[in-house]
Amino acid sequence: xxxxxxxxxxxxxxxxxxxxxxxxxxxxxxxxxxxxxxxxxxxxxxxxxxxxxxxxxxxxxxxxxxxxxxxxxxxxxxxxxxxxxxxxxxxxxxxxxxxx
Numbered sequence: 239x240x241x242x243x244x245x246x247x248x249x250x251x252x253x254x255x256x257x258x259x260x261x262x263x264x265x266x267x268x269x270x271x272x273x274x275x276x277x278x279x280x281x282x283x284x285x286x287x288x289x290x291x292x293x294x295x296x297x298x299x300x301x302x303x304x305x306x307x308x309x310x311x312x313x314x315x316x317x318x319x320x321x322x323x324x325x326x327x328x329x330x331x332x333x334x335x336x337x338x
Contacts, residue, residue: 239263239264239265239266239291239294240263240264240265240266240269240281240283241261241262241263241264241281241282241283241285241286241291242261242262242264242268242269242272242273242279242280242281242282242283243257243260243261243262243279243280243282244256244257244259244262244272244278244279245257245277245278245279245280246278248272248276248278248279250262250264250268250272251264251268261282261285261286263291263294263295269281
C-alpha cells in the first residue's frame with residue numbers, strides 16, 4: 239500500500255477524487271497507474287511511518303447489486319414534470335399600430 243497526493247482530479251478505486259482531499263491510501267497498482275503512467279499524483283509514502291501505513295486500510299469501493307431505487311423528488315426539475323394541459327387556443331389579435 240502507498241499514500242498518494244493527487245495533482246489533478248482522478249479516478250481512484252472507481253470514484254472521482256480531488257486534490258483537496260489530501261493523502262489517499264491506495265494499492266500499489268493504483269499508485270503506479272496514477273504516479274508513473276498518468277502523472278496525476280505524487281507518491282508521499284515516505285512521509286508516513288511504517289505503523290501509520292499498517293493501520294490505514296486501502297481505499298475500497300463496494301457497489302450495490304441489483305436495481306437501486308430512485309429517490310422521490312420533493313422538488314423535481316421542470317424536465318421531470320408532466321406538461322400541464324394547454325388551454326383552448328385563442329385567435330390572434332390584430333395590432334393597433336399605425337399603417338404609415
